[in-house]
Amino acid sequence: MSSDNLEIYGWSPRAPADRILMTLKMQGALTSAQTGQKLGITGEAARQQLVKLSEDGLVDEERRSAGRGRPATYWHLTEKGQARFPDSHAALTVDLLRSVRDVLGQEALDTVIGAREASTQAQYEVAMAGCRSLRERVIKLAELRSAEGYMAAAEEDQEGGMLLIENHCPICAAATFCQGFCRAEKAIFENILGAGTRVERMEHIVKGGRRCTYRIRETG
Template sequence: MANNEKILQLLKTKGQQTSQQLADVLELTMMGARKHLLNLAEQGLVVSGTDHPEAAIANSRGRPQQYWRLTKAGHQYFPDRHADVSLQLIDGVRQLFGAAGLEQLIVQREQQQQLHYRQKLSNFGDLAAKVQQLAEIRQQEGYLAEAYLLDNGLGDNSLPEIGAPDGSWVLVEHHCPICAAATLCQNFCRSELQLFRACVEGLATVERTEHLLSAGSRCAYLFSPVSLGN
């Protein structure tokens, strides 16, 4: 993957970053990272500014830091899969067979996914292994997914006091490659949640804690282990 693509992916998954932060991750000099950023800016994919919370702190101490973020075009660099065709098909099914017919189609897709995912997860016994493998499957499908153990110091702190039990995992999806279809019919989102629940049945409960289509910046799912007494 070229450095320009790596920068776009880092800004998509990590949010606003300074030139130095990007340089450290990519093992470049700051000038090298800045050269790539300026090239992306010329393409209209990124823009810099000082409206990051940390920039305000820096401003109180002296010169504010410049933070780089994706533009709308930058976000669209990660496109929906066959979005136009998907929307046409969904609308066609709804017109021909009504809402019930569309729901049957979604249920069939969910069942097919469950079979596929369960086969992929069959060699993974515990919750940690299953969630990490789920993240890998979703990453391969274009969701820019990652999984982390809640409060293990490795993930972000965007899930506040939610009272999750010890051993809970979080699956984060920074991009939704079926977003256009899900926007038209949010039963796709319900189906995704049911899919995850089926994959860890008996091991954990699953709740969506952040939703891209409900003013969230991504989708996040909390996997809470089921106690032995339940």
């Protein structure tokens, strides 16, 4: 991913430090040389920025052995670094969800999630009306999800299917409190991508993954 492509994910970082944070968010752990290559700067310039970010507690380093020679130093976001990416009104959202459940019951909370699912699916169906192939639908879905803050991308996998990759979850606190949101979103994907399409979640942020990844393929 080139530095120009950072802007398609709903956040357009300009400061060098923010661009590095975005790159690590999107790509996972990288060496300083790899980080510099992604951003079009030297590895030393990237290393200097990474050291500053480490001093601020936003990134940390780990050593990885690659056989012979000295272990390589990889940099990754810390929990504090992850928190730089917005979780939409996290505390307020969780408080409201807890109040709905405690006052009105789990069934009422399920109704709220179902209403959100129906509304989101209707919006996606309108936006994807002109998409014909599975590839077109998944690419459009990634665009829609990115516009909502999920930093999503669509890729072809090695088995002829597609991958939907979401590098951020803007409702992570809500989804952690109630995983009905995650189940509902997967159901939306299955419905809008059409009959005969299988959606399998391979990675899950709520369960400790760096990102959410869905493998999508046609079954018939």
